[in-house]
Amino acid sequence: xxxxxxxxxxxxxxxxxxxxxxxxxxxxxxxxxxxxxxxxxxxxxxxxxxxxxxxxxxxxxxxxxxxxxxxxxxxxxxxxxxxxxxxxxxxxxxxxxxxxxxxxxxxxxxxxxxxxxxxxxxxxxxxxxxxxxxxxxxxxxxxxxxxxxxxxxxxxxxxxxxxxxxxxxxxxxxxxxxxxxxxxxxxxxxxxxxxxxxxxxxxxxxxxxxxxxxxxxxxxxxxxxxxxxxxxxxxxxxxxxxxxxxxxxxxxxxxxxxxxxxxxxxxxxxxxxxxxxxxxxxxxxxxxxxxxxxxxxxxxxxxxxxxxxxxxxxxxxxxxxxxxxxxxxxxxxxxxxxxxxxxxxxxxxxxxxxxxxxxxxxxxxxxxxxxxxxxxxxxxxxxxxxxxxxxxxxxxxxxxxxxxxxxxxxxxxxxxxxxxx
Amino acid sequence: xxxxxxxxxxxxxxxxxxxxxxxxxxxxxxxxxxxxxxxxxxxxxxxxxxxxxxxxxxxxxxxxxxxxxxxxxxxxxxxxxxxxxxxxxxxxxxxxxxxxxxxxxxxxxxxxxxxxxxxxxxxxxxxxxxxxxxxxxxxxxxxxxxxxxxxxxxxxxxxxxxxxxxxxxxxxxxxxxxxxxxxxxxxxxxxxxxxxxxxxxxxxxxxxxxxxxxxxxxxxxxxxxxxxxxxxxxxxxxxxxxxxxxxxxxxxxxxxxxxxxxxxxxxxxxxxxxxxxxxxxxxxxxxxxxxxxxxxxxxxxxxxxxxxxxxxxxxxxxxxxxxxxxxxxxxxxxxxxxxxxxxxxxxxxxxxxxxxxxxxxxxxxxxxxxxxxxxx
Numbered sequence: 158x159x160x161x162x163x164x165x166x167x168x169x170x171x172x173x174x175x176x177x178x179x180x181x182x183x184x185x186x187x188x189x190x191x192x193x194x195x196x197x198x199x200x201x202x203x204x205x206x207x208x209x210x211x212x213x214x215x216x217x218x219x220x221x222x223x224x225x226x227x228x229x230x231x232x233x234x235x236x237x238x239x240x241x242x243x244x245x246x247x248x249x250x251x252x253x254x255x256x257x258x259x260x261x262x263x264x265x266x267x268x269x270x271x272x273x274x275x276x277x278x279x280x281x282x283x284x285x286x287x288x289x290x291x292x293x294x295x296x297x298x299x300x301x302x303x304x305x306x307x308x309x310x311x312x313x314x315x316x317x318x319x320x321x322x323x324x325x326x327x328x329x330x331x332x333x334x335x336x337x338x339x340x341x342x343x344x345x346x347x348x349x350x351x352x353x354x355x356x357x358x359x360x361x362x363x364x365x366x367x368x369x370x371x372x373x374x375x376x377x378x379x380x381x382x383x384x385x386x387x388x389x390x391x392x393x394x395x396x397x398x399x400x401x402x403x404x405x406x407x408x409x410x411x412x413x414x415x416x417x418x419x420x421x422x423x424x425x426x427x428x429x430x431x432x433x434x435x436x437x438x439x440x441x442x443x444x445x446x447x448x449x450x451x452x453x454x455x456x457x458x459x460x461x462x463x464x465x466x467x468x469x470x471x472x473x474x475x476x477x478x479x480x481x482x483x484x485x486x487x488x489x490x491x492x493x494x495x496x497x498x499x500x501x502x503x504x505x506x507x508x509x510x511x512x513x514x515x516x517x518x519x520x521x522x523x524x525x526x527x528x529x530x531x532x533x534x535x536x537x538x539x540x541x542x543x544x545x546x547x548x549x550x551x552x553x554x555x556x557x558x559x560x561x562x563x564x565x566x567x568x569x570x571x572x573x574x575x576x577x578x
Numbered sequence: 579x580x581x582x583x584x585x586x587x588x589x590x591x592x593x594x595x596x597x598x599x600x601x602x603x604x605x606x607x608x609x610x611x612x613x614x615x616x617x618x619x620x621x622x623x624x625x626x627x628x629x630x631x632x633x634x635x636x637x638x639x640x641x642x643x644x645x646x647x648x649x650x651x652x653x654x655x656x657x658x659x660x661x662x663x664x665x666x667x668x669x670x671x672x673x674x675x676x677x678x679x680x681x682x683x684x685x686x687x688x689x690x691x692x693x694x695x696x697x698x699x700x701x702x703x704x705x706x707x708x709x710x711x712x713x714x715x716x717x718x719x720x721x722x723x724x725x726x727x728x729x730x731x732x733x734x735x736x737x738x739x740x741x742x743x744x745x746x747x748x749x750x751x752x753x754x755x756x757x758x759x760x761x762x763x764x765x766x767x768x769x770x771x772x773x774x775x776x777x778x779x780x781x782x783x784x785x786x787x788x789x790x791x792x793x794x795x796x797x798x799x800x801x802x803x804x805x806x807x808x809x810x811x812x813x814x815x816x817x818x819x820x821x822x823x824x825x826x827x828x829x830x831x832x833x834x835x836x837x838x839x840x841x842x843x844x845x846x847x848x849x850x851x852x853x854x855x856x857x858x859x860x861x862x863x864x865x866x867x868x869x870x871x872x873x874x875x876x877x878x879x880x881x882x883x884x885x886x887x888x889x890x891x892x893x894x895x896x897x898x899x900x901x902x903x904x905x906x907x908x909x910x911x912x913x914x915x916x917x918x919x920x921x922x923x924x925x926x927x928x929x930x931x932x933x934x935x936x937x938x939x940x941x942x943x944x945x946x947x948x949x950x951x952x953x954x
Binding site: 235270271272273274275361364365366368 | 836901930934937938939940941942944945947948950951952
């Protein structure tokens with residue numbers, strides 16, 4: 158609590174991407190203290206050197222240049238007690254502000270407490286810097302009405318229409334146990350240990366209020382969200398997200414990413430809607446597919462990422478002829494065939510071991526932010542699910558939709574306050 | 579034995595209570611006039627609803643058809659005294675020291691649930707206990723709990739062993755989870771005596787080199803897999819000897835407040851790691867009996883610490899009360915008669931719910947040790 162009072166409003170960039178210089182109180186244990194590589198002048202600065210500000214108009218972790226690692230977790234709220242929910246969100250906010258600054262989750266820290274008490278930080282990030290950690294929260298449909306239709310927290314009338322359950326798409330193979338959720342937290346960082354540490358500590362703090370419903374680890378970002386980043390490759394070996402919305406395209410972001418005043422309830426103005434889809438790739442059959450066919454399926458050259466009608470990655474594909482197949486991914490996902498719909502994608506590759514049949518259990522954990530899924534993700538996915546040549550090699554096994562509110566400006570604000578106040 | 583031990587526990591609190599009783603004058607002279615309790619399967623008639631502070635004696639007659647228990651509870655179901663395992667037709671006596679205040683009595687026909695409750699008022703004066711005295715009192719209270727449980731443990735283990743040696747498979751199967759209930763409630767005490775715990779409660783495959791697979795689970799395996807217990811006589815005899823040893827040790831050991839706090843947490847950890855998964859009773863699938871007993875034992879330890887905790891962190895006590903009630907309610911859905919459904923009858927969703935409940939309770943319980951240790 159004390160911690161939150163001393164956090165300044167530093168680093169409130171328009172897009173929340175500026176690395177903020179946090180005003181740290183002198184009694185806060187820096188995680189880097191005594192750790193390897195600690196600077197001679199006290200290591201707190203080291204711990205926070207690559208920190209991304211938690212505070213800002215927008216939540217960090219959306220247009221923030223995509224970090225390399227993901228730990229995503231969806232929770233069910235298991236209490237009907239509104240005060241308990243608010244209390245947890247306050248505790249989460251305090252811990253999130255600390256952890257994104259490279260500090261331990263609690264003020265006593267992993268090793269600073271008394272021996273008889275469990276530590277208020279789990280310790281696996283001791284000595285590690287902030288690692289660009291961002292924590293982004295979203296609220297799912299179940300928070301407004303649970304599975305039985307009950308309005309547990311008296312907020313059913315605040316549910317945005319845009320937070321509609323996604324329709325069933327042809328070919329969906331969704332597993333309910335790894336889909337949905339009342340609250341989600343997306344942790345992205347350059348270091349997987351830091352992302353896991355953050356999620357683990359939030360899950361710990363949430364005991365009794367939330368229950369972990371499902372979670373996903375991701376490696377290797379599959380999208381660039383900034384023009385400063387190269388376009389990475391998915392596990393099919395293709396560049397992914399060439400036509401993604403980017404942080405620098407502020408006019409496009411206002412049109413396609415951020416919820417505007419009047420779009421829905423005020424508490425979401427400045428926020429964004431998140432759709433997650435876990436897309437299993439049938440790697441082995443793909444790997445037996447000839448290069449030419451692979452390129453036809455995507456509509457792009459595998460090496461350069463250029464559309465088959467062009468020579469360079471960022472050439473605009475020419476969809477007038479048939480050089481790009483009618484079922485090619487690049488055509489079906491293109492804004493011009495989807496009423497101009499754009500998405501900000503920041504998905505990750507995943508490998509969850511193997512599946513018992515000798516196949517990699519691998520694919521893409523698709524993450525997309527947008528102003529209104531009904532006008533963006535849903536029409537695009539409807540078209541893809543019906544016609545995409547890629548469907549032979551993929552299965553959508555998990556799905557989620559969440560309303561991610563705007564960022565927190567003041568240190569005495571907390572996650573969910575504008576919704577639950 | 580009992581008197582001597584309570585006096586050696588010689589806390590300021592215990593002496594203080596006794597003093598209050600003596601000084602109260604008048605009605606305290608009727609210590610010998612026991613309060614009659616008539617217990618049946620549906621009723622619990624306590625002859626008097628109040629008493630003067632001091633030593634109070636209840637005589638409980640079980641006129642029903644089920645085995646019953648009798649409890650005196652202080653606020654928050656803190657057990658002030660109890661008699662376990664009163665067979666139909668028998669009478670048992672409970673002698674309990676009570677300071678002025680309001681209490682509840684309870685009969686538990688079938689030994690389940692909250693029991694049939696009655697209010698009980700004790701009049702007189704009493705001085706509030708100091709912080710240290712409250713903690714000292716906690717160890718005394720818990721020691722009394724251990725004593726009541728170990729008494730029933732010996733009785734029920736004896737019955738179980740007798741049934742095994744007589745080759746009565748069905749009877750032994752019925753007694754197995756009942757005897758274990760008393761064991762599981764006080765398991766943190768048992769675990770202090772390292773080498774006896776594996777001999778009594780070790781699971782198959784847990785034995786170290788040279789150790790034999792003995793105890794409850796060895797007999798469980800024979801009862802539920804082959805049904806042939808004809809060779810289990812020596813195992814049964816050893817079980818009873820080991821249980822008697824541990825009971826003697828337990829009753830001569832007083833746990834510190836910190837051990838109580840950690841014990842309450844460890845019992846829930848037992849549930850989270852062994853009972854939710856069905857590992858504990860892998861042949862009989864009676865894990866929910868152990869689950870319930872672990873939770874009851876945890877609650878007993880927390881209840882003993884309650885007066886001290888109320889002063890340190892009243893909000894935590896409220897949370898603990900709510901969460902214990904929530905766990906009980908979740909578990910109650912799986913009751914089967916006077917016992918519990920087999921672990922195998924629960925769905926994955928059922929187990930997830932129970933797991934969430936245990937985590938929700940264990941988290942606040944993990945905070946008790948620091949409060950007790952902080953001494954403020």
